Amino acid sequence: xxxxxxxxxxxxxxxxxxxxxxxxxxxxxxxxxxxxxxxxxxxxxxxxxxxxxxxxxxxxxxxxxxxxxxxxxxxxxxxxxxxxxxxxxxxxxxxxxxxxxxxxxxxxxxxxxxxxxxxxxxxxxxxxxxxxxxxxxxxxxxxxxxxxxxxxxxxxxxxxxxxxxxxxxxxxxxxxxxxxxxxxxxxxxxxxxxxxxxxxxxxxxxxxxxxxxxxxxxxxxxxxxxxxxxxxxxxxxxxxxxxxxxxxxxxxxxxxxxxxxxxxxxxxxxxxxxxxxxxxxxxxxxxxxxxxxxxxxxxxxxxxxxxxxxxxxxxxxxxxxxxxxxxxxxxxxxxxxxxxxxxxxxxxxxxxxxxxxxxxxxxxxxxxxxxxxxxxxxxxxxxxxxxxxxxxxxxxxxxxxxxxxxxxxxxxxxxxxxxxxxxxxxxxxxxxxxxxxxxxxxxxxxxx
Numbered sequence: 337x338x339x340x341x342x343x344x345x346x347x348x349x350x351x352x353x354x355x356x357x358x359x360x361x362x363x364x365x366x367x368x369x370x371x372x373x374x375x376x377x378x379x380x381x382x383x384x385x386x387x388x389x390x391x392x393x394x395x396x397x398x399x400x401x402x403x404x405x406x407x408x409x410x411x412x413x414x415x416x417x418x419x420x421x422x423x424x425x426x427x428x429x430x431x432x433x434x435x436x437x438x439x440x441x442x443x444x445x446x447x448x449x450x451x452x453x454x455x456x457x458x459x460x461x462x463x464x465x466x467x468x469x470x471x472x473x474x475x476x477x478x479x480x481x482x483x484x485x486x487x488x489x490x491x492x493x494x495x496x497x498x499x500x501x502x503x504x505x506x507x508x509x510x511x512x513x514x515x516x517x518x519x520x521x522x523x524x525x526x527x528x529x530x531x532x533x534x535x536x537x538x539x540x541x542x543x544x545x546x547x548x549x550x551x552x553x554x555x556x557x558x559x560x561x562x563x564x565x566x567x568x569x570x571x572x573x574x575x576x577x578x579x580x581x582x583x584x585x586x587x588x589x590x591x592x593x594x595x596x597x598x599x600x601x602x603x604x605x606x607x608x609x610x611x612x613x614x615x616x617x618x619x620x621x622x623x624x625x626x627x628x629x630x631x632x633x634x635x636x637x638x639x640x641x642x643x644x645x646x647x648x649x650x651x652x653x654x655x656x657x658x659x660x661x662x663x664x665x666x667x668x669x670x671x672x673x674x675x676x677x678x679x680x681x682x683x684x685x686x687x688x689x690x691x692x693x694x695x696x697x698x699x700x701x702x703x704x705x706x707x708x709x710x711x712x713x714x715x716x717x718x719x720x721x722x723x724x725x726x727x728x729x730x731x732x733x734x735x736x737x738x739x740x741x742x743x744x745x746x747x748x749x750x751x752x753x754x755x756x757x758x759x760x761x762x763x764x765x766x767x768x769x770x771x772x773x774x775x776x777x778x779x780x781x782x783x784x
Contacts, residue, residue, distance in 0.1 A: 340456060343369060345437040346445035347430055348783035354425030356402075359434050360783060361442055362450055366417040367406060372440040374404060381406035381419065391421065394439045399432045400424055414450055415457025451784055455765065462765030463491045466719065468784065470553065477602030479552040482717040491542075491716055492764050498538045499760050505531050506753045509746050529740055532753075536733045539760075542718055543726050548710060549717030551636065555597055555606035556703055559631045559659075562641040563649055567666035570686035571641055572596060572609045575696070601700040608635075635659040637703060644668050644683065647675040660702040664695060725763045732756035 343363025349356070361369060367380055374389040381387055386403045393399055402423035412418040423433055438444060448469075455465045467486035474480040485491075505528065560568040576596045594609040610628035632638055637660045642648075644665035665676060669685035682698055684691035704710035718726065736752035 340453065343442045344445035344449055345369075345434060345442035346450070346783040347434055348420070348450075349425070349430075351427055351430070353427065356422050357425040357430035357433075359421045359423070359430070359437060360445075360450065361419045361421075361437055362412070362414045362416050362445075362453060363442070364417060365441055366419045369437060369440045369442055370404065370406065370419040370421075373436050383408040383411075389421070391423065391433050391436055393432065393436050399436060400429050410457065410459075413459065414453040415459045416453060445783065448784060460487075461489075461492050463495070463722070463763060464489060465765075466721075470719075472784065473553070475555070475597055476552070476599035476604040478715065479602075479604055481602070482549070482552050482715045485715060486717075491718065491722070494538070494542060494716060495760055495763050498535055499757065501531065501538075502535045502753065502757050502760065505535070506750065506757055509750045509753065513746050513750060529737060532733060532737055532740070535756075536730060536737070539726050539730050539733065542716065543723060543730065544707070545716045545718050546720075546723040548704075548707060548715070549719050549722075551703065552604060552717050553719065555604040556636045557608065557631075557634060558605045558637045558639060558699070559608045559610060559628075559635040560639045560641055561610050561628055561632060563643070566641045566643045567686050568641045569594075569609050571639070571664065571666060571684070572607050574684075574686040574689065574692050575600070575605075575607060600696045603700055603703060605637075605699070632659070637662070637699065639664050639699075641666055642681070644672045644676055645670050647673050662695075662698055662702055722763050725759045729756045729759035732759065 341364065343361065343365045345359060345361045348358045348360040370381060371377055371379070373391055375392050376389070381404060383406050386405045388401065389404045390401045391399045400423040402421060404419060404421045407413070407418040407420075409415060409417045421433065423429065451460075451465050451468050454460050455462060460468075464487050467483050470483035471480065471487060474483050508528070560571055562568055572594070576598050596607045596609075598605050598607060608631050610631055635658075639662050641664045645667050663681035665672070665679075665681040665683050666686060668683045669688050669690065672683070682691060682695050684695055686692070732752045732755040736749050736756065739748050739752060
């Protein structure tokens with residue numbers, strides 16, 4: 337028997353104290369196991385009807401009472417027979433209830449196994465399965481919106497449109513190869529190249545969403561840097577809305593990087609407070625400054641925090657190559673030094689909150705401006721796996737177009753187009769992707 341033919345069970349709600357805990361059972365014997373656990377011999381649960389039941393241990397002890405619901409195959413989340421029991425949410429009672437289902441014949445589910453079975457039974461494609469985990473992990477409104485759209489099939493529809501267009505090109509070329517006597521035009525000129533280029537442009541448009549996808553899933557690495565006592569920690573606290581970092585008038589208080597995850601206009605930000613940049617003989621402070629430089633090298637956005645009451649420093653400006661950069665003039669409530677008048681920068685006061693909202697708007701604009709992926713109602717955001725597949729597809733299409741331009745044999749063109757078609761199919765799981773399924777679903781939480 338394959339492990340996918342076994343009946344599995346797991347706690348589908350987070351461990352710990354709660355009002356309700358849900359135990360999910362899926363597989364061919366789910367209904368029979370439920371009859372055993374609920375002591376309902378010969379009385380199977382009616383599909384899609386919640387029934388009050390008692391859960392019994394193998395020795396007959398009553399462990400809990402709650403609601404049981406059966407979902408008959410294939411009209412269930414996994415496409416299999418599914419039974420869900422909603423009981424009291426204490427960690428001990430939930431554990432004992434799960435043990436009762438395991439003792440009756442189920443085995444513990446592996447991480448992501450319920451969703452993996454939904455994929456294997458055709459209830460969703462691979463992009464939708466991945467979107468389930470994105471939905472669970474979403475930490476901002478934009479990340480949530482992107483996950484919902486992918487779960488609804490937004491990315492799949494784009495991929496299928498490209499596959500259909502590419503399949504037409506492949507079919508035409510292979511028909512010309514296989515039936516040379518049927519007077520089929522090889523279209524090795526402008527028409528065939530135009531159709532292949534249209535697919536290439538569609539793939540490129542999806543690849544352009546890789547960076548937004550990474551930022552939505554991982555958060556925008558936003559590094560606060562500047563001289564000691566410029567107010568970096570105060571700014572982190574102001575943006576976070578609570579006192580996350582220690583604020584002190586003593587220079588060098590922040591010795592290590594401090595991170596906090598927040599959302600700005602639906603955009604997830606990983607705020608990173610760093611040690612002040614200055615010359616120092618203190619070995620610990622030097623180590624903190626080195627970490628500041630490393631954080632800046634990996635930043636998506638750098639906020640240079642400056643004490644507006646002081647004149648511009650003559651020190652070397654820190655390098656923020658590759659990251660968007662905003663100058664933040666802090667402490668404006670204490671007065672602005674004349675040297676800053678007319679100079680660009682966002683004026684804020686962490687003490688009074690003045691300018692913090694405008695800074696949030698500027699952060700959103702700095703991250704999203706100039707990229708079409710952030711615009712419009714549909715927010716497609718491919719992940720690293722999608723990107724790798726799409727890059728292989730784009731490479732194969734480029735090679736096919738070069739072969740066409742060189743006037744080489746159509747067999748070589750067809751081979752490259754087939755590679756491109758397979759790479760597109762791998763995005764949604766339309767080809768043999770058994771080797772990557774375990775890796776994908778291993779990132780899921782138990783019970784999902």
